[in-house]
Amino acid sequence: MKISVTIIAKNAQKHLSECLQSLSEFDEIILLDNESSDETREIAKSYPNVRIFSTEFIGFGAMKNLAISYAKNEWIFSIDSDEIAEPDLLEEIKNLKFKQNEIYAISRKNLYKNEWIKACGWYPDYVNRIFNKNFTKFNDNEVHESVTIPKNAKILRLDSHIKHYAYGSISQLSHKMEFYSTLWARNNAHKSATPLKAIVRSMWSFVRNYLFKKGFLYGYKGFIISFFNASGVLVKYMKLYELKTRENSVSLIITTYNQKESLRAVLDSTLRLNKMPSEILIADDGSKADTRELVESYKAKFHIPLIHIWHEDRGFRLSHIRNLAIDSANGEYIIIIDGDMILEPNFVSDHLEKAKKGVFLQGSRVILDEKVSKEILALTSQNGGNGLRENGGNNADNGGGSK
Numbered sequence: 484m485k486i487s488v489t490i491i492a493k494n495a496q497k498h499l500s501e502c503l504q505s506l507s508e509f510d511e512i513i514l515l516d517n518e519s520s521d522e523t524r525e526i527a528k529s530y531p532n533v534r535i536f537s538t539e540f541i542g543f544g545a546m547k548n549l550a551i552s553y554a555k556n557e558w559i560f561s562i563d564s565d566e567i568a569e570p571d572l573l574e575e576i577k578n579l580k581f582k583q584n585e586i587y588a589i590s591r592k593n594l595y596k597n598e599w600i601k602a603c604g605w606y607p608d609y610v611n612r613i614f615n616k617n618f619t620k621f622n623d624n625e626v627h628e629s630v631t632i633p634k635n636a637k638i639l640r641l642d643s644h645i646k647h648y649a650y651g652s653i654s655q656l657s658h659k660m661e662f663y664s665t666l667w668a669r670n671n672a673h674k675s676a677t678p679l680k681a682i683v684r685s686m687w688s689f690v691r692n693y694l695f696k697k698g699f700l701y702g703y704k705g706f707i708i709s710f711f712n713a714s715g716v717l718v719k720y721m722k723l724y725e726l727k728t729r730e731n732s733v734s735l736i737i738t739t740y741n742q743k744e745s746l747r748a749v750l751d752s753t754l755r756l757n758k759m760p761s762e763i764l765i766a767d768d769g770s771k772a773d774t775r776e777l778v779e780s781y782k783a784k785f786h787i788p789l790i791h792i793w794h795e796d797r798g799f800r801l802s803h804i805r806n807l808a809i810d811s812a813n814g815e816y817i818i819i820i821d822g823d824m825i826l827e828p829n830f831v832s833d834h835l836e837k838a839k840k841g842v843f844l845q846g847s848r849v850i851l852d853e854k855v856s857k858e859i860l861a862l863t864s865q866n867g868g869n870g871l872r873e874n875g876g877n878n879a880d881n882g883g884g885s886k
Contacts, residue, residue: 484509484577486613487554488562491546493517495564496526498648503530505568509560515550523564542666544628547621554616561612561621561630565648566591572643576613586630587613588640591647595704603698603708604691605649609640626666656711664715668722672840676727681720689713731838733831734814735760738805739822740768743777750781752825758832760818762788766808769796824848 488509492499493516503526506512512533516524517540527533536553538546551559558581562568572589579587589612593605600606611630619636621628632638650656692698692712698705735753739746746765753763763785765778770793778791792808794800809817816838818831837844 484573485556486510486558486560486576487551487556488512488560489515489547489550489554490562490564491515491517491543491550492519492523492527492564493540494519494521494523496522498565498567499523499526501567502562502564503527503533505573506562507532508573511555513550513553515546515553517546542623542625542628544621544623544625547628548623551616551620557615557617559614559616562645563647567646567648569644569646572641572645575641575643579613581615582637583615583618584633584635585614585637585639586611586619586632588638589613589643589645590640591645593647593649595650595708596652597648598701598704600649600701600704600708602696602701602705603693603712604696605708608647610645611638612645625670626663650708653707653711656707660711660715660718664719664722667719668726671723672726674723676720676723678721678724681717681724684720685713685717688716731816731835732814733760733816733818733835734812735763735831736766736805736808736812736817736819737763737822738766738768738801738808738819739770739774741770741774742822743770743773745823746774747777748825749820749822750777752827754784755828756826756831757828758835759787760831761814762790762812764790764792764808764812765822766804767791767793768799768801768804769794 486509488506488511490502490512492514495502496519503512507530510532512530514527514533514535516527516535516537518537524535527535534553536550538549540546541549547561551561560576588609591608591610592599593608594600611632614630619631619633622631650659689709689712693705693709698709701708737746737749750763753759765774767774775791775793778789782789790811792804792811794804794807805819816834818834820826834844
């Protein structure tokens with residue numbers, strides 16, 4: 484059949500042979516291997532219609548689209564490595580008309596310990612799997628990816644099935660719940676989450692799946708599936724709650740070039756911050772050795788890392804040294820200032836209060852005249868780097884944003 488089958492696989496040796504055998508009538512199978520450590524690649528190599536590619540984990544949606552990009556045929560049949568195309572499905576596919584705007588949905592037989600579970604929300608389970616790659620593709624969701632549905636699309640349900648080895652043990656359920664809940668929380672930061680919401684949604688999930696969707700008919704298997712479905716809801720919303728309430732780590736980057744005394748004043752002002760960053764990086768655009776010596780002398784005064792990032796002086800290369808510092812930063816949130824900007828005590832805490840992914844913050848500067856600037860630098864020099872007076876600094880902000 485002139486259809487390209489696409490599969491993403493990671494450590495899929497248990498069911499891969501059965502999966503590939505069921506697809507032997509297709510002229511091309513694209514297997515995108517996600518850094519498997521078992522016999523996945525060796526098994527795939529034994530099938531002449533399989534072409535193997537590799538990738539690190541970039542999200543399920545992105546990986547499925549990457550696999551599609553390697554396909555030579557326009558029509559795509561996307562299937563997972565733990566799914567088996569049943570014989571009657573192949574016959575049905577052969578008789579399809581294949582109009583470009585048609586997307587074909589296939590029902591899955593979801594198995595737990597080799598038993599088809601027609602309860603717990605596992606049945607019916609139609610998934611959109613056959614489509615024209617010039618008409619649509621998967622969305623880029625890191626988890627719970629799906630085929631994008633254009634406005635003029637027609638979704639047609641096939642009568643035949645895919646057999647899906649969903650889970651073979653409680654350990655598998657637990658492992659996937661942990662993995663998928665983390666991805667879900669990371670990709671749903673726009674949603675609200677509270678402990679109460681997590682508990683209520685979890686309880687409702689169990690009642691719905693075990694009672695209303697008749698999980699109780701399958702004995703302990705129905706209970707286990709309903710329990711882990713509910714646990715997954717609880718865990719993913721609590722992980723989202725933790726992500727939303729945790730404090731961002733902050734890297735403060737200070738750029739400098741042969742302005743040792745100004746840098747001293749800036750470092751003194753950072754010692755007076757009411758909220759310290761996680762680390763401070765001095766982005767040095769090729770200063771002489773005295774700047775490095777100053778930074779070294781201040782390291783003992785900070786209880787956080789003070790890191791000197793330097794490159795050779797080849798003219799004005801501010802952007803390059805800033806990018807080097809950003810690459811070296813460990814903070815989720817980056818604040819960048821120049822080496823002559825004295826910070827008010829609430830400088831970092833104000834940033835964190837407004838920190839938001841996708842938003843760049845820009846502040847204002849109070850420009851000091853030459854006389855006041857010299858007074859501040861003289862005070863700093865006289866104090867030997869022991870700090871400025873309380874009224875010695877003014878807020879200045881180049882900008883901050885998520886790394």
